[in-house]
Amino acid sequence: MSKTKRLLAGPYLLWMIAFIIIPLVMIAIYGFTDKTGAFTWENVIAMVRPEHLKALWLSLKLAFLCTLVCLLLAYPLALILKAGGVKKGSFVVMIFILPMWMNFLLRTYAWLNLLDDGGILCTLLENLGIARFSIVGTNTAIVLGMVYNFLPFMVLPLYNVMCKIDDNVINAAKDLGANGFQVFWRVILPLSFPGIVSGITMVFVPSMTTFVISDLLGARKIMLIGNIIEQEFSTAANWNLGSGLSMVLMIFILISMAALNHYDKTGEGTSF
Amino acid sequence: MKQEELALKNKGWHQFSWIVSVGCLMAGLILSGCGKKEENTGNYPNGEVKVYNWGEYIDEDLIGQFEEEYGIKVIYDTFTTNEEMFPKLQADTSMYDVVCPSDYMIEKMIQNDMVQPVDKSKIENYKNIGTAYLKKMEEFDPGNQYAVPYTWGTVGILYNTSMVHETVDSWDILWDDAYENEIIMQDSVRDAFMVALKRLGYSCNTTQEEQLEEAMLSLRDQKRLVKAYAIDEVRDKMIDEAAALGVIYSGEYLYCKEENPNLAYAVPKEGSNIWFDGWVITKDAQNVENAHKWLDFLCSAQAAYKNFEYITYATPNLAAQEMIEEEYRKDPGIFADEETINRCEVYRFLGDDMDNTYYEYWKKVK
Known part of the structure; x- marks a missing residue:
């Protein structure tokens, strides 16, 4: 029996080896060698160069901001959805997921059209007599784009975990004399914690590594660490440095995830 | 041509070229199925030439015209960037006979011993190329040994x-x-x-x-x-x-x-x-004779003029320039004057x- 089970895992194992393990090994090989193929630490240490650190710091800042905004938007929504009952809730959730049926790149291009000079928003404001403005090329535009694209990743785990909270627990707290705030602070928040942790990782990681959003909405004036790595591969043709930097970024993300998961002891909300 | 421009040009045509290539493939299958293949080779008594050019960088009618006039079959492939083309040819330069890279890439290919000198005596129309351009090209191709300019x-x-x-x-x-x-x-x-x-x-x-x-x-x-x-x-x-x-x-x-x-x-x-895209013949080209014929054909006034009409990039072909409407020919934005060329590098x-x-x-x- 156990042998058949192992066989069933075969296709996935193959998939994993071909598309996860081997590429990771290749990144490591490229990252630890120079152009001649000799071993070097240089590509990894390159992360501390000022231009790379600057990009890393900016990525961290924007990813943090994006995660915070997503959390502040999604948490109340999840609360409302829970109060509204499952039927209503799933409808709203579907509306939230609806944009995800469209390609991520197209959605970001749509934002470019919204925010750009001569774009929809700009023209509208101009016609209303408000000064012409364009936020494309600013950090605000990038954070907006990230929040829009990654918000569903925050809503879903939060909604999931909220639905699991037994109403009886809340009622019991109320019976025992807790006021609204106490119910939230002592009961709902701790119980929804796994969802928060999971939502944070699912938003933080992609917004930390994005390069498409910053490319399009940042007018290529803003370099995040994702852009630096992407350009090492595409325009600079320096695969070694690109790999070295990605490894550092991967380790960085692993550490932050480990730190977050430390708080999620039950592992209920984790998606990994 | 600059790689970025090409990437841009290609975008819009990407889908189109897919449809065309699928269509060609199917047409090819049908034709070969009908036993027309033998007839085709019969149409091309002078063999073939393998051409590697930028995407959307030729009036495609010219390819058919060349095949008809010279009895040479053209195997035509395109690339998007110089950087994409280079490793392919470096692996095996005999893959193509004539290629059209940009200036600095031509220099890199010369340094890597990937091209062979062009025999100008075989290119009758070479005289159409303006000497001012050739002089400028000597900066990366001394003696104009390797490259025949196409656009600039x-x-x-x-x-x-x-x-x-x-x-x-x-x-x-x-x-x-x-x-x-x-x-x-x-x-x-x-x-x-x-x-x-x-x-x-x-x-x-x-x-x-x-x-x-x-x-x-x-x-x-x-x-x-x-x-x-x-x-x-x-x-x-x-x-x-x-x-x-x-x-x-x-x-x-x-x-x-x-x-x-x-x-x-x-x-x-x-x-x-100032930039040039030029044709070079690869080191291990298998159809050197035909490659020269291809270059001769493209250097003809009529072909160069047709190309300009189609891709709107300035041609170094003086005979073709004379055929271009004065409004365009005299526009220093399209054809930079000599004084401008001299201060460009x-x-x-x-x-x-x-x-x-x-x-x-x-x-x-x-």
């Missing part, structure tokens, strides 16, 4: 005459506070540095780190005025009047002007980059290490 152009400032009321004749205007948030810079390393280096009075092929450092600082200083760094989008943004000034290749100018008549083009007095291949150094400085700008 400059890098300059495209500006909107309804928004810019002064004369545009200097790169300094891209550092003028009056145009804050009205400037679009090229997002490619060599072009951006060329602008800064030329403005400072240096060569755009400099290998001196102090000069690069100085250029980097000035580009960093300029960043606050820049609306966007762009490659493909420069042309659309300028047509949409989203900015007043943009750095662009002269090959795009004709298209922009036709879309928006307010746009004008200038090559600054400090000098700029060709990009040289600076070696892999120097390429890397340029890129490191570019990252510091941003």
Whole structure:
């Protein structure tokens, strides 16, 4: 029996080896060698160069901001959805997921059209007599784009975990004399914690590594660490440095995830 | 042609070319199925020639015309960037007979011993090529041994005459506070540095780190005025009047002007980059004779004129230039005059290490 089970895992194992393990090994090989193929630490240490650190710091800042905004938007929504009952809730959730049926790149291009000079928003404001403005090329535009694209990743785990909270627990707290705030602070928040942790990782990681959003909405004036790595591969043709930097970024993300998961002891909300 | 332009041109045609290639494949299958294959080889008594060119960089009617006139079958493939083409040919130069890279890439291929000298006595129409262009090309191909020019152009400032009321004749205007948030810079390393280096009075092929450092600082200083760094989008943004000034290749100018008549083009007095795309014959080409015939055909006035009409990039073919309408021929934006050409410099291949150094400085700008 156990042998058949192992066989069933075969296709996935193959998939994993071909598309996860081997590429990771290749990144490591490229990252630890120079152009001649000799071993070097240089590509990894390159992360501390000022231009790379600057990009890393900016990525961290924007990813943090994006995660915070997503959390502040999604948490109340999840609360409302829970109060509204499952039927209503799933409808709203579907509306939230609806944009995800469209390609991520197209959605970001749509934002470019919204925010750009001569774009929809700009023209509208101009016609209303408000000064012409364009936020494309600013950090605000990038954070907006990230929040829009990654918000569903925050809503879903939060909604999931909220639905699991037994109403009886809340009622019991109320019976025992807790006021609204106490119910939230002592009961709902701790119980929804796994969802928060999971939502944070699912938003933080992609917004930390994005390069498409910053490319399009940042007018290529803003370099995040994702852009630096992407350009090492595409325009600079320096695969070694690109790999070295990605490894550092991967380790960085692993550490932050480990730190977050430390708080999620039950592992209920984790998606990994 | 610059790789970025090509990437842009290809975008719109990508789907189309897919349909065409699938269609050709099917047509080919049907034809070969009907036993017409033998008949086809019968049509081409003089063998074949394998051509590797930029995408959308020839009037495709010419290929058929060549096949008919010379009885040579053309196997035609395209690439998107110089960098994409190079490793393919490096692996095996016999894959293609004639290739059309840009100046610095031709130099790199010469250095890597991937091309063979062209026998000009076999190219009767070579006399049509302007000597001024050939002289300029000697900078990267001494003695014009290897490359036969196909197209050429400059890098300059495209500006909107309804928004810019002064004369545009200097790169300094891209550092003028009056145009804050009205400037679009090229997002490619060599072009951006060329602008800064030329403005400072240096060569755009400099290998001196102090000069690069100085250029980097000035580009960093300029960043606050820049609306966007762009490659493909420069042309659309300028047509949409989203900015007043943009750095662009002269090959795009004709298209922009036709879309928006307010746009004008200038090559600054400090000098700029002049670029060439040229045909080279690969080292291990299998159809050297036919490759020469292909070059001879493209150098004919009629073919070069047809190509200009189609791709709108300036041709170095003087006989073809005479056939072009005066309005275009006399437009210094399309055909830079001799004085302009003389203050422009060709990009040289600076070696892999120097390429890397340029890129490191570019990252510091941003």
